[in-house]
Amino acid sequence: MRIIVAFGRAYPARTLLMLISLLLAGVAESVSLTTMLPLLSVTLGDQTHSSFAQKVVDVLHWFGLEPTVLVMLSVIVLGMTVSSTLILLGNRQVGYTVAHVATDLRVNLIRSLLGSRWEYYLRQSTGALANAVATEAYRASTGYEHAANMLALCIQAGVYAFIALFVSWQATLVSLVVGFILLIALQRLAKTSRRAGKSQTRLMRDLLTHLTDTLSSVKPLKAMAREDIADSLLRSQAAELNKAMEREVMSRETLRALQEPMLAILAAAGLYAGVVVWHLPLSHVMVLIFLVVRVLGLMHKAQQRYHRMAAQDSAYWALQEAIDTAAADAEPSGGNRTPTLQKDIVFEGVSFTYGARQILDAVNLRIPVGSFTSLVGPSGAGKTTILDLICVLLAPQSGKISVDGVPIEELDRQRWRRMIGYVPQETLLLHDTILANVTLGDPALTAADAERALKQAGAWEFVEKSPAGLQTIVGERGGKLSGGQRQRIVIARALAHNPRLLILDEATSALDPESEEAICSTLKALSPAITIIAVSHRPAMIHIADQVYRLNEGKLNLVEAESVE
Numbered sequence: 001m002r003i004i005v006a007f008g009r010a011y012p013a014r015t016l017l018m019l020i021s022l023l024l025a026g027v028a029e030s031v032s033l034t035t036m037l038p039l040l041s042v043t044l045g046d047q048t049h050s051s052f053a054q055k056v057v058d059v060l061h062w063f064g065l066e067p068t069v070l071v072m073l074s075v076i077v078l079g080m081t082v083s084s085t086l087i088l089l090g091n092r093q094v095g096y097t098v099a100h101v102a103t104d105l106r107v108n109l110i111r112s113l114l115g116s117r118w119e120y121y122l123r124q125s126t127g128a129l130a131n132a133v134a135t136e137a138y139r140a141s142t143g144y145e146h147a148a149n150m151l152a153l154c155i156q157a158g159v160y161a162f163i164a165l166f167v168s169w170q171a172t173l174v175s176l177v178v179g180f181i182l183l184i185a186l187q188r189l190a191k192t193s194r195r196a197g198k199s200q201t202r203l204m205r206d207l208l209t210h211l212t213d214t215l216s217s218v219k220p221l222k223a224m225a226r227e228d229i230a231d232s233l234l235r236s237q238a239a240e241l242n243k244a245m246e247r248e249v250m251s252r253e254t255l256r257a258l259q260e261p262m263l264a265i266l267a268a269a270g271l272y273a274g275v276v277v278w279h280l281p282l283s284h285v286m287v288l289i290f291l292v293v294r295v296l297g298l299m300h301k302a303q304q305r306y307h308r309m310a311a312q313d314s315a316y317w318a319l320q321e322a323i324d325t326a327a328a329d330a331e332p333s334g335g336n337r338t339p340t341l342q343k344d345i346v347f348e349g350v351s352f353t354y355g356a357r358q359i360l361d362a363v364n365l366r367i368p369v370g371s372f373t374s375l376v377g378p379s380g381a382g383k384t385t386i387l388d389l390i391c392v393l394l395a396p397q398s399g400k401i402s403v404d405g406v407p408i409e410e411l412d413r414q415r416w417r418r419m420i421g422y423v424p425q426e427t428l429l430l431h432d433t434i435l436a437n438v439t440l441g442d443p444a445l446t447a448a449d450a451e452r453a454l455k456q457a458g459a460w461e462f463v464e465k466s467p468a469g470l471q472t473i474v475g476e477r478g479g480k481l482s483g484g485q486r487q488r489i490v491i492a493r494a495l496a497h498n499p500r501l502l503i504l505d506e507a508t509s510a511l512d513p514e515s516e517e518a519i520c521s522t523l524k525a526l527s528p529a530i531t532i533i534a535v536s537h538r539p540a541m542i543h544i545a546d547q548v549y550r551l552n553e554g555k556l557n558l559v560e561a562e563s564v565e
């Protein structure tokens with residue numbers, strides 16, 4: 001039930017509109033069907049109308065209508081038409097809200113994850129995220145659909161029960177109590193559905209996490225003939241998921257199958273009690289049975305919806321939790337000072353630890369504007385960490401980092417980052433065109449910007465030669481290109497928006513010495529206008545540098561380029 005309250009809070013106007021339409025639909029339907037009572041009295045030739053039938057006849061008179069068969073049938077048809085129209089309106093509202101819920105959940109999750117601290121983001125699994133965006137958001141929104149339908153059915157059942165009370169309150173109460181007892185007895189099945197739903201949420205997440213990891217490393221798996229291990233793991237996870245789905249289907253279908261016999265027993269018992277025990281007129285008993293069976297049928301349908309909601313709502317709570325935890329670990333907003341890069345970037349006594357592990361120990365560093373700085377050091381020494389500190393993806397535990405004398409945390413973070421061109425170690429490309437890979441969909445960048453950047457990165461030659469040019473599709477993760485070509489496209493991406501600061505993390509590691517030499521000289525030519533920081537072990541990158549820093553065991557020292565072997 002919590003899910004209804006949560007949705008009602010998140011979408012109050014939509015929920016209210018939906019409920020009002022469905023309530024009115026219920027009233028219209030039940031009022032029109034109530035006319036059945038005098039109609040049956042007339043057709044069955046009852047000499048005396050019951051008091052309730054008489055009331056209905058009075059109401060018809062009040063509207064200036066004679067209770068003829070034709071008039072009463074017309075009232076029934078009209079009421080059913082109005083009710084269907086209102087149900088359509090209500091369901092349309094439900095449908096729209098379901099679409100909104102799914103979209104909002106997806107957008108909120110992506111936004112909160114992208115806005116989270118870098119260290120938090122690194123802990124997230126891509127597979128779980130893909131699952132959350134695709135499957136969980138959909139399941140959560142259908143959870144709302146079932147909840148809304150359940151409420152609507154309860155409302156309709158309530159209206160019918162209210163009318164039934166006027167026909168015979170004793171018979172209605174007895175039937176309702178028996179019906180409720182049966183519904184409660186079936187409630188155990190809802191627990192099974194909820195448990196199965198929870199397992200599905202967890203198993204689906206595990207399966208997709210595993211699948212994404214496997215798919216990203218298919219090449220080594222195939223090359224070493226290990227794909228069968230990955231395959232059997234995936235299979236056993238899929239089998240578990242299947243079991244959870246079967247449990248849910250079983251409890252849902254059992255509930256559905258029990259509906260008909262349960263209602264038949266109640267109707268037979270009601271007929272017997274009405275005619276034999278209470279000696280009510282047959283028309284009276286028939287309407288009463290119709291109403292009570294309708295109430296219980298609606299309650300039963302509501303219960304089915306409840307089961308389906310129970311199976312889906314775990315997806316909503318799992319998603320909401322993911323959104324909330326990411327939001328709780330949101331990146332600090334940064335300052336509001338406009339960044340400039342006219343003088344230098346300075347580290348003073350900067351220390352950084354990952355847990356208990358000291359990575360940087362009171363590091364001092366000065367990067368003058370327009371210079372080409374190379375960072376060298378053994379693997380795992382903390383070079384990327386220094387770059388992450390400059391991009392404000394990480395914050396030091398102590399010491400100070402400043403840009404033109406302004407503490408980096410006081411800078412408008414977005415504007416500072418927009419001044420940066422970043423080439424990461426991993427050259428992951430989007431499964432899209434070369435143009436899209438260079439511009440990253442930024443509408444401010446044109447094909448001419450992409451061409452200029454590709455030329456600067458030494459990539460234009462091969463792009464020009466491909467038949468589709470800038471429109472060439474690079475394949476999954478850039479699989480249709482060589483490692484060196486991928487690297488050049490990623491460098492072009494970093495240069496496309498004319499950055500003031502270019503950060504290269506092992507950016508030329510996949511290039512042959514000749515291509516590397518060529519790129520290095522282009523980069524060097526950029527360097528008075530663009531400040532460049534390059535992490536590299538490659539001689540070409542080191543020899544063109546204006547200054548070389550070596551990081552070792554947390555200490556950073558300025559060294560001669562010649563001393564770096």
Ligand SMILES: Nc1ncnc2c1ncn2[C@@H]1O[C@H](COP(=O)(O)OP(=O)(O)OP(=O)(O)O)[C@@H](O)[C@H]1O
Pocket residue numbers: 119122354359377378379380381382383384385386425
């Ligand atoms: N998110 C993290 N959580 C915990 N430890 C981390 C994390 N990221 C990196 N490390 C550790 O911090 C150390 C420095 O990592 P960093 O990536 O900065 O090294 P590096 O000098 O760039 O290495 P390489 O040259 O191999 O890329 C490594 O030992 C690494 O294991």
